[in-house]
Amino acid sequence: MSEKTILDYETVALDDENSALVIIDQTKLPGTTEIIRLKTGEEIWDAIYLLKVRGAPAIGVAAAFGIYLLAKQIEAEDYETFYQKFVKQKEYLNSARPTAVNLSWALNRMDRLCQSKKDEKIPAILEALKEEAIAIKEEDIQVCKAIGEYGLSLVKPGDGILTHCNAGQLATCKYGTATAPIYLGHERGYNFRVFADETRPLLQGARLTAYELHSAGVDVTLICDNMSATVMRNGWVNAVFVGCDRVAANGDTANKIGTSVVATVAKRYNVPVYICAPTSTIDMNTPTGADITIEQRPAHEVTEMWYKERMAPEGVKVFNPAFDVTDHDLIAGIVTEYGVARAPYTESLKEIFQKKNS
Numbered sequence: 001m002s003e004k005t006i007l008d009y010e011t012v013a014l015d016d017e018n019s020a021l022v023i024i025d026q027t028k029l030p031g032t033t034e035i036i037r038l039k040t041g042e043e044i045w046d047a048i049y050l051l052k053v054r055g056a057p058a059i060g061v062a063a064a065f066g067i068y069l070l071a072k073q074i075e076a077e078d079y080e081t082f083y084q085k086f087v088k089q090k091e092y093l094n095s096a097r098p099t100a101v102n103l104s105w106a107l108n109r110m111d112r113l114c115q116s117k118k119d120e121k122i123p124a125i126l127e128a129l130k131e132e133a134i135a136i137k138e139e140d141i142q143v144c145k146a147i148g149e150y151g152l153s154l155v156k157p158g159d160g161i162l163t164h165c166n167a168g169q170l171a172t173c174k175y176g177t178a179t180a181p182i183y184l185g186h187e188r189g190y191n192f193r194v195f196a197d198e199t200r201p202l203l204q205g206a207r208l209t210a211y212e213l214h215s216a217g218v219d220v221t222l223i224c225d226n227m228s229a230t231v232m233r234n235g236w237v238n239a240v241f242v243g244c245d246r247v248a249a250n251g252d253t254a255n256k257i258g259t260s261v262v263a264t265v266a267k268r269y270n271v272p273v274y275i276c277a278p279t280s281t282i283d284m285n286t287p288t289g290a291d292i293t294i295e296q297r298p299a300h301e302v303t304e305m306w307y308k309e310r311m312a313p314e315g316v317k318v319f320n321p322a323f324d325v326t327d328h329d330l331i332a333g334i335v336t337e338y339g340v341a342r343a344p345y346t347e348s349l350k351e352i353f354q355k356k357n358s
């Protein structure tokens with residue numbers, strides 16, 4: 001019997017019987033695989049803020065299950081009281097992280113469902129909320145697979161692919177977004193050579209991407225963030241695939257800090273940069289990258305968190321934005337579940353949504 005790997009665990013699951021959100025604590029990977037069960041609003045909020053569950057799509061699914069579980073705890077006789085408490089919990093969860101639009105996208109979808117059931121009894125509303133959260137999770141798997149197929153059409157067997165941060169299975173419910181073409185290609189014998197940036201300061205590339213791809217038997221090489229120019233200059237990279245936390249209507253894209261550096265270097269070496277984005281991550285209400293709120297994180301993540309001892313002078317100023325914006329002119333294509341959008345993105349992203357809504 002083959003050994004269980006990290007890919008055999010569910011990133012996010014619902015244990016309805018015990019009213020718990022079940023996740024892998026990603027802050028402990030790769031050393032320890034700890035499955036944790038979250039029940040209270042504070043536990044779920046903390047897990048999102050502390051990146052125990054992270055990656056835009058996984059955050060959305062966790063929030064959907066989370067709001068359902070919190071709705072189950074609401075004590076109310078009538079819809080108005082129930083809904084008032086529901087909105088309070090929704091706003092609380094939504095405040096955990098600001099950049100990944102999937103968080104508000106999933107919570108708003110649950111909210112719309114709740115409002116559409118206002119004439120029904122509370123147990124029926126709860127049942128509908130549960131089904132909606134399960135649908136959000138199942139859709140995520142199908143969406144990632146479709147992104148994988150479109151992404152795979154952009155590369156050829158033997159190609160070198162560079163990725164940044166973790167837009168892998170651990171950031172979604174299966175396949176990942178940026179890793180979906182890699183996993184599908186791996187199944188079909190494409191023999192990709194993947195370069196995973198370590199991704200300072202929280203090391204999602206080293207701890208998560210290198211871990212899950214290596215576990216799957218993909219040829220993956222870990223590099224420090226400052227080595228991407230070297231591997232591109234050497235001609236080892238044919239394409240960059242990254243995920244994203246929010247795509248603005250003009251194609252500007254927020255993703256893990258350092259993505260815009262990779263994209264700028266890739267432009268210099270004529271390597272195409274593909275942003276893998278489920279439509280749930282595309283925010284047509286945000287006109288440009290300048291309108292995206294960038295999460296600022298605490299200084300200790302940079303100075304000491306991953307070291308045995310502090311690696312910076314006490315009291316030094318630290319700037320720690322969690323994301324940066326890659327300008328749309330650095331992007332060769334935005335790979336969605338409805339196809340690949342190309343510049344001009346103001347037009348092509350609208351077409352993607354027309355396709356989705358038709």
Ligand code: MRU
Nearest residue numbers: 054055056167171177243244256
């Ligand atoms: O801070 P994180 O680890 O949640 O950041 C994750 C990323 O930046 C991912 O690339 C993005 O969420 C896409 S995940 C499919």
